[in-house]
Amino acid sequence: MSAIPDKHIVHALLLDGAGGAQALDVDEIPARIAAGEPVWVHLEAVHPDTPQWLGQHLPILDALMIDALVAEETRPRAIEHDNTILLFLRGVNLNENAEPEDMVSIRMCIGEKFCVSLRRRPLKAVSDIVQRLQRGNGPGAIPDLVNDLAGTLFDRMEPVLSELDERTDNLEELVADKPDAAIRHEIVSLRKRAILLRRYLAPQREALAKLQSDRHFGEDDILLVREASDRLQRLLEDLDAAREHATLLQEEVFSVQNEAINDRMYLLAMISALFLPLGFLTGLFGINVGGLPGVENDKAFLWFCAGMTVIAIGVLIWMRKRRWL
Structure with a gap:
């Protein structure tokens, strides 16, 4: 004062x-x-x-x-x-x-x-x-x-x-x-x-x-x-x-800030879409019950990883064709 x-x-x-x-x-x-x-x-x-x-x-x-x-x-x-x-x-x-x-x-x-x-x-x-x-x-x-x-x-x-x-x-x-x-x-x-x-x-x-x-x-x-x-x-x-x-x-x-947030959310959505089928397969083959294919095969894990890689590539190609990426 x-x-x-x-x-x-x-x-x-x-x-x-x-x-x-x-x-x-x-x-x-x-x-x-x-x-x-x-x-x-x-x-x-x-x-x-x-x-x-x-x-x-x-x-x-x-x-x-x-x-x-x-x-x-x-x-x-x-x-x-x-x-x-x-x-x-x-x-x-x-x-x-x-x-x-x-x-x-x-x-x-x-x-x-x-x-x-x-x-x-x-x-x-x-x-x-x-x-x-x-x-x-x-x-x-x-x-x-x-x-x-x-x-x-x-x-x-x-x-x-x-x-x-x-x-x-x-x-x-x-x-x-x-x-x-x-x-x-x-x-x-x-x-x-x-x-x-x-x-x-x-x-x-x-x-x-x-x-x-x-x-x-x-x-x-x-x-x-x-x-x-x-x-x-x-x-x-x-x-x-x-x-x-x-x-x-x-x-x-x-x-601009909303656009940046939307870009981040879109990226997270694409990542989630990519890993959705892979997560389903890993969850399916991870259940602890008898009768799973490849349990007795030493190369089953490698074949499984190769299959998931092919699926991931296929999902990426599909997203590109739909112009999501």
Whole structure:
């Protein structure tokens, strides 16, 4: 379990409208928001002071909305609430020793001139936006910030999906060469990863669609949101293609393994058919009763072995003629 951070505010930035930002002190934040200046505050959702801060500085939010913003588990969605919109998105987990499909959520309360975002775990996309603001080529307004966050989330997803597709292609070659249990487990792992990724990516499309109707977004901003939604749709299509590819590979592995099992069973059946008449004869001549032919003949055993050899050869010829071998 991760430790609770020391501070509930990760950063507070005042956008300058030209791609840069100014860091704000904690005491400055309420006045800047009240003045209608473009402020971005990023909070730690796990910190115990965060709900109190939200209730104090964003009175427009009721207790249910605050609980949704700091909840442990969230689904991607968009909720309109008075003059704000709550937006919940997820990005791939690129933290150290983490699995990408263990997706990290970002929760946002978006107003006309402010954005308060929350995290439970660090998200690389947020760090990317902060670095761009420090270099002076970041978003200039709150709608730009939201669009850039969504776009950066998808930028981070593309390499993960490309790797998934590449691993699937590599597995296809291995399946053709030697489909073993290790490959089957790898295919199952890929399918599981694709399913988990799609579980959180698909609802984000509806969230972005709802964002397009928000009155805080101008026509140009809506076009950017629509472009982000189109990118997400392409990612979903690629993810579905990778999942279907993995499913076909899994079926191919099962088919090859079943064919190998059938070949072994067929071989055992042919061996049994070959030895069936021989076993009958050895059992017949092995009974311990009087009157068996050849009992007094020294060469009877050799003649018996020769006869069984002829029978075995005859059975093999018969099987070949019937195309069983």
